[in-house]
Amino acid sequence: MSQHSSEAVLLRTWPFHESDLMISLFTREAGKLRGVAKAALKSRKRFGGALEPMTCLRANYTQLPRQDLVRFESFEPVVSPLAQPVDYLRAAALALYAEVLEAVLPEHDPHDAIFRLTPAVLAETQVGRCWMPITYFSLWITRLSGWLPDIDRCTVCAERLSAGGFFHAAWDGLTCSIHRREGSGTLDPDSIVLALRMLREPVSTMGEPWPRDRARDLRRFLWRTLERHIEHHLRAADALLQLGG
DSSP states (O other), X not given: OEEEEEEEEEEEEEEEEXXXXXXXXXXXXXXXXXXXXXXXXXXXXXXXXXXXXXXXXXXXXXXXXXXXXXXEEEEEEEEOGGGSOOXXXXXXXXXXXXXXXXXXXOBTOOOHHHHHHHHHHHHHXXXXXXXXXXXXXXXXXXXXXXXXXXXXXXXXXXXXXXXXEEEOTTSSSBBOSTTOOTTOEEEOHHHHHHHHHHXXXXXXXXXXXXXXXXXXXXHHHHHHHHHHHHTOOOHHHHHHHHTTO
């Protein structure tokens, strides 16, 4: 038996037995972990204030040899998403982050770049300024997962996409007008320029809140790419689409 303590982000909880919870946690040192938190629904001292999805916390847990599930002993909340006002858009954004991370991350496989991305995006996801961090997260999680070819070049002929590009639900990356496939969506040249900027700059420098129609085509391209690779329909993306995103 070994004891561990790690920075973490809570992804999901679900009932396990009586007052116990099964929890999925993204830790910095060990990647995604799943385990049981005994009496979590009763113990405010050990877990209170740290059971909401996308809570940044310090997790203390025990791991037995040759067992995939860990035992969570206690959580110490660092930043709760409920510490700031929540509206429907912000709630949908937080749900998207949790759903994508749960689907993308393999278990017991640390990914420091994705871990650093997560709290940075969470800090920017506030009421009245959600569309930028949603787009930034969607772009970078696709890139860091290895599913985003050069976004400014055709994946067939490698020509630069100065006039915009086209994306298809069955293929990664973008194509030029010559190699456009039937049923493709369109990515505006301004969205390509914006994506290149996001790939160069930290999320904290991206400026003022965006209107919901800015980079809408980029988000839809990225969500299609994610859904194809994780083989899972993103329910939170549906909620965002209903809000005009």
